[in-house]
Amino acid sequence: xxxxxxxxxxxxxxxxxxxxxxxxxxxxxxxxxxxxxxxxxxxxxxxxxxxxxxxxxxxxxxxxxxxxxxxxxxxxxxxxxxxxxxxxxxxxxxxxxxxxxxxxxxxxxxxxxxxxxxxxxxxxxxxxxxxxxxxxxxxxxxxxxxxxxxxxxxxxxxxxxxxxxxxxxxxxxxxxxxxxxxxxxxxxxxxxxxxxxxxxxxxxxxxxxxxxxxxxxxxxxxxxxxxxxxxxxxxxxxxxxxxxxxxxxxxxxxxxxxxxxxxxxxxxxxxxxxxxxxxxxxxxxxxxxxxxxxxxxxxxxxxxxxxxxxxxxxxxxxxxxxxxxxxxxxxxxxxxxxxxxxxxxxxxxxxxxxxxxxxxxxxxx
Numbered sequence: 001x002x003x004x005x006x007x008x009x010x011x012x013x014x015x016x017x018x019x020x021x022x023x024x025x026x027x028x029x030x031x032x033x034x035x036x037x038x039x040x041x042x043x044x045x046x047x048x049x050x051x052x053x054x055x056x057x058x059x060x061x062x063x064x065x066x067x068x069x070x071x072x073x074x075x076x077x078x079x080x081x082x083x084x085x086x087x088x089x090x091x092x093x094x095x096x097x098x099x100x101x102x103x104x105x106x107x108x109x110x111x112x113x114x115x116x117x118x119x120x121x122x123x124x125x126x127x128x129x130x131x132x133x134x135x136x137x138x139x140x141x142x143x144x145x146x147x148x149x150x151x152x153x154x155x156x157x158x159x160x161x162x163x164x165x166x167x168x169x170x171x172x173x174x175x176x177x178x179x180x181x182x183x184x185x186x187x188x189x190x191x192x193x194x195x196x197x198x199x200x201x202x203x204x205x206x207x208x209x210x211x212x213x214x215x216x217x218x219x220x221x222x223x224x225x226x227x228x229x230x231x232x233x234x235x236x237x238x239x240x241x242x243x244x245x246x247x248x249x250x251x252x253x254x255x256x257x258x259x260x261x262x263x264x265x266x267x268x269x270x271x272x273x274x275x276x277x278x279x280x281x282x283x284x285x286x287x288x289x290x291x292x293x294x295x296x297x298x299x300x301x302x303x304x305x306x307x308x309x310x311x312x313x314x315x316x317x318x319x320x321x322x323x324x325x326x327x328x329x330x331x332x333x334x335x336x337x338x339x340x341x342x343x344x345x346x347x348x349x350x351x352x353x354x355x356x357x358x359x360x361x362x363x364x365x
Contacts, residue, residue, distance in 0.1 A: 005345065012341045017104070019337050024100050024330065034116050034324045035086045090116070103330060112331035117323055122331035125316060132204050132312035135227055136301045140235040141289070148239050149285065152246025153273065159251060168244075175240035183233035183307040191229060200226050202309035230308045234301060242285070249281040283351065 087093045112122035191201035262272045302314030320328035
């Protein structure tokens with residue numbers, strides 16, 4: 001097992017480098033780099049409202065481009081010396097392979113640079129936005145598991161009954177509804193849109209003036225009150241996959257010989273299900289928990305964050321992409337890709353922890 005983990009860890013490095021090379025190369029052909037954004041703002045032609053702070057050497061750490069020789073076509077009329085100065089400030093006077101190597105060398109030291117358009121480092125921005133994304137990812141994943149696993153077991157036990165049919169229809173309808181549409185529906189119904197003002201429509205907690213006056217217990221209730229609608233909107237689409245996966249896993253185990261033997265010995269159905277079937281059936285469901293959590297944490301919250309005005313990591317990456325804030329784009333890409341690769345290894349370890357009979361060395365042999 002140790003040799004398997006070591007090989008997986010060694011594969012993280014070339015995989016991470018490959019992901020960064022592909023994305024860095026693609027950015028070189030995208031028009032409208034950060035310098036164009038600044039010049040357009042100065043000329044009153046852009047929508048970037050944040051001022052230029054002088055990225056300096058941080059630009060070389062988080063390269064990028066603006067589309068080759070024509071990337072500054074929007075800057076005609078400005079002094080060439082001014083444009084050259086901006087290029088030096090952002091590090092774009094260097095060839096892109098050198099910018100990439102400089103960026104990766106700094107990333108290897110966990111130095112992710114500073115945002116082009118704010119005075120904050122990438123790490124500070126990630127830490128600042130992380131509570132929202134952790135809240136959405138954690139609560140949506142836990143609720144999905146707490147509902148889907150018992151429901152999937154119930155559907156497996158009552159396979160083919162009316163209960164199984166109408167619950168399947170309900171979760172498939174929930175899966176088919178787009179997340180943003182369901183989020184808007186929740187706002188209209190329960191956040192003062194046209195019907196009831198039960199839940200807040202934005203933010204992870206009340207305004208700072210109110211928040212600072214609350215006791216610890218009141219803050220917990222206020223936080224929970226704000227998280228109800230976005231958590232439901234983010235969770236609704238995950239019920240279908242997890243519920244049907246649980247059901248199918250249980251059905252496969254219920255048809256095996258050891259279940260028939262346990263029933264023949266006179267064991268009650270509850271003991272058969274939770275004493276024998278559950279551990280085997282839940283292997284693939286529980287072992288996939290880290291990947292499901294990371295998926296909800298990083299990939300599924302952008303639209304929900306936008307609808308409910310939450311400043312999370314998904315919205316941070318989206319805003320950075322619009323503003324061509326390359327330190328934030330590549331810094332967060334590096335961090336999240338590395339974390340995702342490590343979570344894949346953790347998932348394999350959970351397989352072994354749940355079922356010690358699994359041996360990756362034998363499987364590979």
